[in-house]
Amino acid sequence: MRKLFLLATACGALQGCANLGVQPWEREVLARDDMQLDVNALDTAFDDHIYFSKEGTSGGRGFGGGGCGCN
Amino acid sequence: MANKDPGIGAAVAAATCSLLGTATPGVSVAADAEPKWDIESAFLYYGESDGRVKDLSLSALATRDFGDERKLGLDLSVDSLTGASPSGAIANSSAQTFTSPSGRDTYSTPAGEIPLDNTFLDTRFALNGSWSQPFARLYTVNAGLGFSSEYDYQHIGANFGLTRDFNQRNTTLSAALAYAQDTIKPVGGLPLPLAQMTDAVDDEQSPGNRGDNSDSKNVLDVLLGVTQVIGRHTLLRVNLSYSDSSGYLTDPYKILSVVDPVTGDLIGRTPAPGASGPTGVYRFESRPDSRRKEALYAELRHDFSGKVLQLGYRYSTDDWDVDSHTLESRLRLPIGGSSYFEPHVRYYQQTAASFYRYSLANGALPEFASADARLSEMSAVTMGLKYGHVNAGGNEWNTRLEFYRQTAKAPNEVLIGNQPGNTQMPDFDAVILQFGYHFKL
Amino acid sequence: MGGPCEVLTEIVDEAAARKVVDVVAACAWRIEGKFSRYRTDNIVARINASAGAPVEVDEETANLFDFAALMHRLSDGLFDISSGVLRRAWTFDGGDRTPAPAEIDALLPLVGWSKVRWERPVITLCPGMQIDFGGIGKEYAVDQATQLAAQVSGAAVLVNFGGDLAVTCARDGGQPWRVGIESIDAGPRRPARLVDLAAGALATSGDTYRFVKVGGERMPHILDPRDGRPIRGAPRSVTVAASTCTHAGMLATLAMLRGEHAEEFLANEDVRHWVQRA
Numbered sequence: 001m002r003k004l005f006l007l008a009t010a011c012g013a014l015q016g017c018a019n020l021g022v023q024p025w026e027r028e029v030l031a032r033d034d035m036q037l038d039v040n041a042l043d044t045a046f047d048d049h050i051y052f053s054k055e056g057t058s059g060g061r062g063f064g065g066g067g068c069g070c071n
Numbered sequence: 072m073a074n075k076d077p078g079i080g081a082a083v084a085a086a087t088c089s090l091l092g093t094a095t096p097g098v099s100v101a102a103d104a105e106p107k108w109d110i111e112s113a114f115l116y117y118g119e120s121d122g123r124v125k126d127l128s129l130s131a132l133a134t135r136d137f138g139d140e141r142k143l144g145l146d147l148s149v150d151s152l153t154g155a156s157p158s159g160a161i162a163n164s165s166a167q168t169f170t171s172p173s174g175r176d177t178y179s180t181p182a183g184e185i186p187l188d189n190t191f192l193d194t195r196f197a198l199n200g201s202w203s204q205p206f207a208r209l210y211t212v213n214a215g216l217g218f219s220s221e222y223d224y225q226h227i228g229a230n231f232g233l234t235r236d237f238n239q240r241n242t243t244l245s246a247a248l249a250y251a252q253d254t255i256k257p258v259g260g261l262p263l264p265l266a267q268m269t270d271a272v273d274d275e276q277s278p279g280n281r282g283d284n285s286d287s288k289n290v291l292d293v294l295l296g297v298t299q300v301i302g303r304h305t306l307l308r309v310n311l312s313y314s315d316s317s318g319y320l321t322d323p324y325k326i327l328s329v330v331d332p333v334t335g336d337l338i339g340r341t342p343a344p345g346a347s348g349p350t351g352v353y354r355f356e357s358r359p360d361s362r363r364k365e366a367l368y369a370e371l372r373h374d375f376s377g378k379v380l381q382l383g384y385r386y387s388t389d390d391w392d393v394d395s396h397t398l399e400s401r402l403r404l405p406i407g408g409s410s411y412f413e414p415h416v417r418y419y420q421q422t423a424a425s426f427y428r429y430s431l432a433n434g435a436l437p438e439f440a441s442a443d444a445r446l447s448e449m450s451a452v453t454m455g456l457k458y459g460h461v462n463a464g465g466n467e468w469n470t471r472l473e474f475y476r477q478t479a480k481a482p483n484e485v486l487i488g489n490q491p492g493n494t495q496m497p498d499f500d501a502v503i504l505q506f507g508y509h510f511k512l
Numbered sequence: 513m514g515g516p517c518e519v520l521t522e523i524v525d526e527a528a529a530r531k532v533v534d535v536v537a538a539c540a541w542r543i544e545g546k547f548s549r550y551r552t553d554n555i556v557a558r559i560n561a562s563a564g565a566p567v568e569v570d571e572e573t574a575n576l577f578d579f580a581a582l583m584h585r586l587s588d589g590l591f592d593i594s595s596g597v598l599r600r601a602w603t604f605d606g607g608d609r610t611p612a613p614a615e616i617d618a619l620l621p622l623v624g625w626s627k628v629r630w631e632r633p634v635i636t637l638c639p640g641m642q643i644d645f646g647g648i649g650k651e652y653a654v655d656q657a658t659q660l661a662a663q664v665s666g667a668a669v670l671v672n673f674g675g676d677l678a679v680t681c682a683r684d685g686g687q688p689w690r691v692g693i694e695s696i697d698a699g700p701r702r703p704a705r706l707v708d709l710a711a712g713a714l715a716t717s718g719d720t721y722r723f724v725k726v727g728g729e730r731m732p733h734i735l736d737p738r739d740g741r742p743i744r745g746a747p748r749s750v751t752v753a754a755s756t757c758t759h760a761g762m763l764a765t766l767a768m769l770r771g772e773h774a775e776e777f778l779a780n781e782d783v784r785h786w787v788q789r790a
Binding site for chain 3: 023024026027
C-alpha cells in the first residue's frame, strides 16, 4: 500500500507542472476520435468482462459494466 | 456587462444593406445539425480450447448528445455461455465421478484429465444507463445505473462522479464512487463452507450440505483520476482506485480435492449402496467474506504522424494477497484515409491468493481454501489484430481477432506429498472474434 | 469564382428550374467578368493599369469601394483590398517557399488603402498599387444571384459558389437546408460538420485550398497588410452564418484576421460560427 501511495504521489507531482499542456488552438490532434480515452469502448467492455471472469484482478480503468456470477 | 464591446456586426449589416440595395438586413436562421445518436454495436465469439467455455455475446452502446455537453449513454448486452469450466478438483490416475452442483446428478472425468464441470448453460442480460452534464463552468457531473441478470445471479449498481478542469482544460481531475449489490442463488442452494460433496439425491430430498438458498455481496468502489495533456500529441491518464467487497464472495460451484497428507494422492470413497456419487473426497471451497483491493492504472496515448500508440499499465494489490501487473499496448495504424489496422498485446501476471490450495490435506481444515485457478499464481498473454474501415457515410465496420493463453502455477508451498513436479493446471488457450459496426443516426 | 458553383432548388418544373439556373449563372459570369483580377479588359484591369491616374467608376463598382473603405476602417486596417501586390512575394500554391523579409518590405510601400484617393466616383491609386475584390467579390455575387433567383421564382433556392452560399427561403414545409462544412482533415474519418440553414447565408474563410507551409506549419493566405506577413495563430477555417453572404464572409475574414482571438471576436459578434483550428 505504501508503494502505491508513493507512486501516486509521484504522478501527482508530475501533474503539478503547469507548463505541460497546449493552447486551445493546438488541440487538433487531441480532438481526433482515435486519441480519445474511450475510443474502443465496446472492445474494452468485452475485454474487461472476459478478464474479470478469467483472472483474479479486475477494474482500475473506470466504472460501467457490472457484475456477473463468473468470479 | 457594462463595458461589452458592441461589435461591428451592426455596422457591417448596415453596410451590406447599402451595398446590396436592400431595405432591411434580413434574417439568419442556422443551427448545428449534428447526428444525435452515436451507436456502437458488436457481436463477439469467445471460445476456449479443449471443449471448455464458449461465449456468444451481442452488445450495443448508444450515446445521445443533447448539445451543451449533456450526454445520455445506454448499454445493452446479451451473453450466452456454454461449455465446461474446471471445478477445482485435480486430475487423478483413475476416472473420477462427482455430484453435480444441483446435488441431484453426477458427472465423470476420465483418468488423467482435469475435472471439468460442464453443467453450465447460461444466458445473461445486462443494461447500463449513464448521464453526464456540465455543472458550473469547469465541472462535469455524471451518474449511472446498472443491472444484470442471469439464472443464478443478479446485479444492481449505481455510480456517481465529478470532474473538474484546470490549466485551460489541460488537466482534468475526476472522482467517482460506485456501489453495487449482487445476489447469488446457485442451483442446489449455497454449499456450507468446506462441506464435503455427498451422494446425489433425488428431488424430494435435500443434499444435506447446503445452507441458505441465496446470499448477497456488496461492492463499494472509489476512483480518483487525473487526465493530463502532455503536448499536442500526447495524453496521460492516471487512476487510483479502491474497492471493498463484502458478503458472499465464494464460488458456490468450485470444489477442492482432499488428498492424503503424506502421499498427496486423492482419498478414495465409495458412494452409499444404491446411490451414485463422488468417488473421492471433495469439499466445497470457502473464501473470506471481505476483500479490499487497491489499484494504480496509467494510460498513455501518443500520436506520431497519424499513428496512435496506446500504452497502459495497471498494478493491483489486495488483502487476499493477489497482486497483479498488467501491461497492455495498442497501435493504431491508419491505411489510406478510411481504414486502419490495430495490433494489440497484453501481458498479465498475478500472485496466488493466500488461501489458494492445489488440494486439501486430509485432516484439520483451514478457515478458507479455494482451488480456483483464477486465484493461483498465473500469467496470461493476449495478442490480437483489429481492422476497421470507414465507409462513405462516415460509419465504421470493424473486426478483431485475438488469441489468449493463460498459464497457471500452484506455488510450492501449497503442494503436498509427491505433488511437486506432478501438478496439472487447467491452462487454456482462447480465441476472441468480434464483428462491430459503429454508426450515427 | 475559384471553385465549383451550383444551384439547388426544389422546383419540380424543369423550365422554371432552368430559368433560375440561367439567371444565377448569368449573374456569376457577369460579376466574375467585371471584377476578376485575371481579366485584362474590365474595370479592375483598367484601375490597376492606371499608373496613378484617376479613374471614374460606375455605380456598382463605387458601391463596392464604399463597402471596402468602411470595412478597412471597421477592421483598423486589417481588411485591405490593396494588399494583393503582396502576392508577388508569396506563391500560395501549397509549396514551401517563403520570401525573404527584404522582398516583402520592398512591396509594402505599394500596400495600404489609406494611400488610395477614393472620392466617389473617382479612384486614384499610387503608381504600382493594385486593388482586387477577391475578399468580397464571391460573397457579393452569391447575394446578387440569390436576390435574382428570389425575383424569378418563389420556390426555395440555394446558391452555392465554391462553399459560400445563401438561400432564398426555407424548403417545403419550413424544412431547413442541410449543409455540410468541409472538415479541414482530409478523408471520411472526420466527416463534415452539419448545419441546418433555414434562412440567410453561410460563408467560409480558410486554407483548405490555398496555403503555404512555414516551418512545418500551414499558414492560411490571409496576410496582415500592415507588415505583409500571414496572420499568426489564425484558425484553419472559419464559417459564419449571417443574413447575407457578404456579411457572413466579411465576419469570417475579419475573424481570421484576428488570429488567436478569432473565437473571441465571433462570440462578441453574436453570430453562429464554426472555427476549425490546426
